[in-house]
Amino acid sequence: xxKICLVLIIFxxxxxxxxxxxxxxxxxxxxxxxxYLASDELKGRGNNLPELxxxxxxxxxxxxxTGLKAFPSLRGYRQYFDVTAQVDLLPGGHLQIGSxxxxxxxxxxxxxxxTPNETPARGREEGPDRFSMTGSGLAVFxxxxxxxxxxxxxxYAGKDVTGKIAVVLDGAPPAEKDRPPxxxxxxxxxxxxxxQHAAALVLVRDPSHFSSRGAEEMGIPAFAVSQGVAAxxxxxDAAQLTNPHVELHPAVLNWDMQIEKxxxxxxxxxxxxxxxxxxxxxxxxxxxxxxxxxxxxxxxxPKAVGQPHNGADDNASGTAxxxxxxxxxxxxxxxxSRGIVxxxxxxxxxxxxxxxxxxxxxxxxxxRVAAMINMDMIGRPHEKIFxxxxxxxxxxxxxxxxxxxxxxIEASDTGLGxxxxxxxxxxxxxxxxxxxxxxxDYHKATDDWQKIDVPKALEVLDVARQAVAILTTRQxxxxxxxxxxxKSGGGGSGYGAYFGSIPDFGSSVKGVRFSxxxxxxxxxxxxxxxxxxxxxxxxxxxxxxxxFTYALRSHAPGQTVEVEYLRDGKLAKASVTLGVRN
Numbered sequence: 001x002x003k004i005c006l007v008l009i010i011f012x013x014x015x016x017x018x019x020x021x022x023x024x025x026x027x028x029x030x031x032x033x034x035x036y037l038a039s040d041e042l043k044g045r046g047n048n049l050p051e052l053x054x055x056x057x058x059x060x061x062x063x064x065x066t067g068l069k070a071f072p073s074l075r076g077y078r079q080y081f082d083v084t085a086q087v088d089l090l091p092g093g094h095l096q097i098g099s100x101x102x103x104x105x106x107x108x109x110x111x112x113x114x115t116p117n118e119t120p121a122r123g124r125e126e127g128p129d130r131f132s133m134t135g136s137g138l139a140v141f142x143x144x145x146x147x148x149x150x151x152x153x154x155x156y157a158g159k160d161v162t163g164k165i166a167v168v169l170d171g172a173p174p175a176e177k178d179r180p181p182x183x184x185x186x187x188x189x190x191x192x193x194x195x196q197h198a199a200a201l202v203l204v205r206d207p208s209h210f211s212s213r214g215a216e217e218m219g220i221p222a223f224a225v226s227q228g229v230a231a232x233x234x235x236x237d238a239a240q241l242t243n244p245h246v247e248l249h250p251a252v253l254n255w256d257m258q259i260e261k262x263x264x265x266x267x268x269x270x271x272x273x274x275x276x277x278x279x280x281x282x283x284x285x286x287x288x289x290x291x292x293x294x295x296x297x298x299x300x301x302p303k304a305v306g307q308p309h310n311g312a313d314d315n316a317s318g319t320a321x322x323x324x325x326x327x328x329x330x331x332x333x334x335x336x337s338r339g340i341v342x343x344x345x346x347x348x349x350x351x352x353x354x355x356x357x358x359x360x361x362x363x364x365x366x367x368r369v370a371a372m373i374n375m376d377m378i379g380r381p382h383e384k385i386f387x388x389x390x391x392x393x394x395x396x397x398x399x400x401x402x403x404x405x406x407x408x409i410e411a412s413d414t415g416l417g418x419x420x421x422x423x424x425x426x427x428x429x430x431x432x433x434x435x436x437x438x439x440x441d442y443h444k445a446t447d448d449w450q451k452i453d454v455p456k457a458l459e460v461l462d463v464a465r466q467a468v469a470i471l472t473t474r475q476x477x478x479x480x481x482x483x484x485x486x487k488s489g490g491g492g493s494g495y496g497a498y499f500g501s502i503p504d505f506g507s508s509v510k511g512v513r514f515s516x517x518x519x520x521x522x523x524x525x526x527x528x529x530x531x532x533x534x535x536x537x538x539x540x541x542x543x544x545x546x547x548f549t550y551a552l553r554s555h556a557p558g559q560t561v562e563v564e565y566l567r568d569g570k571l572a573k574a575s576v577t578l579g580v581r582n
Contacts, residue, residue: 024462025461030320030457033062033316034379038312038448038449039310040308044293045289045311046085047083047290047346048085049293059289059344063323068330069271070271071363074363080265081266081347083347084262084263084350085263085264086296087113088259093257095107095223095229097251097252097253097254108229109210111190112220128263132258133258135199136253137253138164138251139251140165140166142193143155143168145192145193145201145203150180153173161193163197165199165200165253166198167204169242172184187549190222191547191550202222202230203225204227207223208302209224210305211296232251233250236248266290266354270343270358273340281367281368282338282366283468284340284424285322285341286344287315287318287376288318288319288347290350291315291316294306295307295309301445308445309444310447311447312452315376316449317378318375321457325342325464325468328465341366348419355424359423369429371431371432373468378436378457380456380457381437381453381457382436383407384410385434386434386435386436387433388414388421390412390413390432390483391412392425392431393479397411399471425483426515426516497556497557497559498580500517500518500520501523502515502517511533512533512544514532514534521579523576526563526574532565534564538563558578558580559578560575560577562576
């Protein structure tokens with residue numbers, strides 16, 4: 001009888017806490033946290049900048065003041081891990097045509113790196129890994145550098161670029177009647193040149209639109225060059241670059257540069273609230289606190305490179321939410337059957353690296369994670385909360401019905417969405433994703449604190465509070481279920497055939513390591529599974545995710561392809577019949 005009464009008391013206190021009409025958060029506090037995290041002082045909280053450490057110190061200070069505790073195994077509030085934070089061209093790097101040298105950041109920007117032959121230095125917590133990248137080749141003009149079997153169009157037709165330099169124009173060929181659009185994005189241009197065995201790609205586009213720090217390792221050097229450099233390389237006047245009838249006099253392009261890949265030690269900031277003795281099960285409340293820094297990588301406003309990308313909504317809004325939830329639960333001290341971990345992740349913008357590290361290296365005090373709540377971009381609701389991951393636990397749909405808000409909840413079963421909850425779902429942990437939608441300031445320098453809708457952001461935060469209250473007091477277990485794939489193009493590139501693997505973004509191996517494969521997908525039916533590393537696709541070597549993405553784009557649903565992969569260090573083969581994206 002006493003046990004029944006205790007359960008009723010706990011249940012009633014959970015319902016009361018979840019549906020309390022009292023204002024649970026201070027708008028002043030919430031806005032002050034957003035304003036500081038999104039201030040110019042922190043320079044966009046880039047993983048490559050010391051200001052990220054300053055942001056971590058601020059969050060840790062708030063956790064301490066709130067009374068949240070640090071796990072003894074972490075020896076403080078921080079869980080450290082290493083990232084490759086940026087790419088630097090060292091002074092003196094240049095392109096050369098004849099006796100004329102062209103300087104980086106003025107005449108050209110680096111878009112892509114060749115895969116270095118050197119083995120990066122190991123055993124250091126942080127520091128540079130330096131590589132030489134030199135080469136040369138005769139220029140070959142390849143139009144817009146696109147190919148489409150469907151459109152019966154190929155800029156490389158009749159041209160041998162093996163060991164040479166493919167020079168291509170920006171954009172797509174002019175539209176023609178009855179010709180479908182073609183993939184003219186930068187990735188497609190670089191990967192097509194690589195597959196044509198070119199020594200390098202030269203894109204004719206204002207180099208100031210790019211930052212060399214944003215260069216990715218795609219396996220082939222690629223440069224954006226000014227029209228003047230392109231004209232000198234092709235032996236024509238700049239005004240004649242797009243004239244299909246002009247006579248070309250191609251020259252040899254040489255490049256010589258030292259590249260430094262900067263490794264930095266960054267940290268997740270972790271705190272907890274739990275009864276004593278510590279429980280077996282925990283609920284993780286998380287948000288990423290890193291952003292784009294000065295916009296050298298992944299920003300959508302290339303002309304704003306060098307300006308702080310403050311990331312007020314992405315994701316100072318969610319980070320401030322984690323701090324406020326920590327304050328709320330510490331102040332109210334609810335009856336908990338599960339502990340609560342409050343964590344803000346670094347490395348999210350580089351590929352969910354912080355959350356992947358956390359879930360793979362849980363503090364030993366955490367015996368089991370029952371569920372995860374992720375908040376990413378919760379600061380600009382339009383009368384609506386997008387709630388993802390509902391399909392990751394059989395109990396979540398019923399839980400959603402118990403959440404009270406005047407905002408509309410648009411629930412989705414899918415667990416994808418490119419944020420930190422994915423790291424948990426891929427490890428079999430139920431997770432809910434709180435999100436209020438993209439907007440015109442996403443990944444731009446204009447994402448500032450003045451645009452945060454504080455009253456509505458606090459409404460979203462209150463719904464998250466209710467969910468955490470229910471999850472930490474419920475007596476029964478959650479049962480993980482694999483969420484379905486989204487129906488908005490199947491994820492990934494949004495076009496091409498469907499394979500069904502989930503890449504491990506934190507992996508640094510050559511090839512594409514899978515963290516998981518989707519049930520019922522072509523990959524799973526062919527016997528592939530999490531932990532496998534794809535190294536060849538339909539005869540094409542796969543060195544990185546870019547190779548794999550391009551290979552899928554160039555194949556059609558229904559095709560059967562032979563793949564090679566590594567499992568436990570041994571090479572294996574499989575036949576995969578590609579599917580259709582929903």
